[in-house]
Amino acid sequence: xxxxxxxxxxxxxxxxxxxxxxxxxxxxxxxxxxxxxxxxxxxxxxxxxxxxxxxxxxxxxxxxxxxxxxxxxxxxxxxxxxxxxxxxxxxxxxxxxxxxxxxxxxxxxxxxxx
Amino acid sequence: xxxxxxxxxxxxxxxxxxxxxxxxxxxxxxxxxxxxxxxxxxxxxxxxxxxxxxxxxxxxxxxxxxxxxxxxxxxxxxxxxxxxxxxxxxxxxxxxxxxxxxxxxxxxxxxxx
Numbered sequence: 001x002x003x004x005x006x007x008x009x010x011x012x013x014x015x016x017x018x019x020x021x022x023x024x025x026x027x028x029x030x031x032x033x034x035x036x037x038x039x040x041x042x043x044x045x046x047x048x049x050x051x052x053x054x055x056x057x058x059x060x061x062x063x064x065x066x067x068x069x070x071x072x073x074x075x076x077x078x079x080x081x082x083x084x085x086x087x088x089x090x091x092x093x094x095x096x097x098x099x100x101x102x103x104x105x106x107x108x109x110x111x112x113x114x
Numbered sequence: 115x116x117x118x119x120x121x122x123x124x125x126x127x128x129x130x131x132x133x134x135x136x137x138x139x140x141x142x143x144x145x146x147x148x149x150x151x152x153x154x155x156x157x158x159x160x161x162x163x164x165x166x167x168x169x170x171x172x173x174x175x176x177x178x179x180x181x182x183x184x185x186x187x188x189x190x191x192x193x194x195x196x197x198x199x200x201x202x203x204x205x206x207x208x209x210x211x212x213x214x215x216x217x218x219x220x221x222x223x224x225x226x227x
Contacts, residue, residue, distance in 0.1 A: 032214050034214075034215070036216075036218075038155075041220075042220055042221070043120075043204050043206075043218030043219050043220045043221045044157075044204070044206075044216075044218040045218065046215055046216075046217075049215060087155050089157070093214025093215075094214075101159075102208075102214055102216055104156075104157045106154070106155065106156045107155035107156060107157075109155065
């Protein structure tokens, strides 16, 4: 079955530091890949996505590239801010029509300190 | 902007009470989901629905039940709440045009005493 493995947290960074959160996946076919973010006291919201190999998703300064050869979708940001403190979830959605079950990673908590 | 709503946001209730967590979306999505999120943050799918009159159990066994009588409404019911049901419950919806993108409500944080 499908699975997503992401680096364990918490990750603590100083403001303006470079961020990488690793995510690798196991899936059949060509899944879509996502990063969701959950701010304190809220539900998850889509941060970025990529639907095919070599696609780069980007939003709010965050980027991730769909690497089929390494089955990875690592999240990066060049300069984090305190407001980026949140929990980040890597996820995949199976290829094909019908019900597209989403498989989530376990989440990585990021804390950015001033 | 996603339009998916959950009420109540917080609920403290005694053991044995019946509760219903409400979830509504205004996007016309056919697919809806309920997740249970434990304190360690991991999400567990407990119910999903393809559309009206369709409900399925998810990956994590749950004593809750759901119904889908209208497209926009997907309530979750616990007939007899227990302390082990204490958790955060997240509702989500999706359509087929966004490659599986799910839109989440703000969640209901349930505490059973």
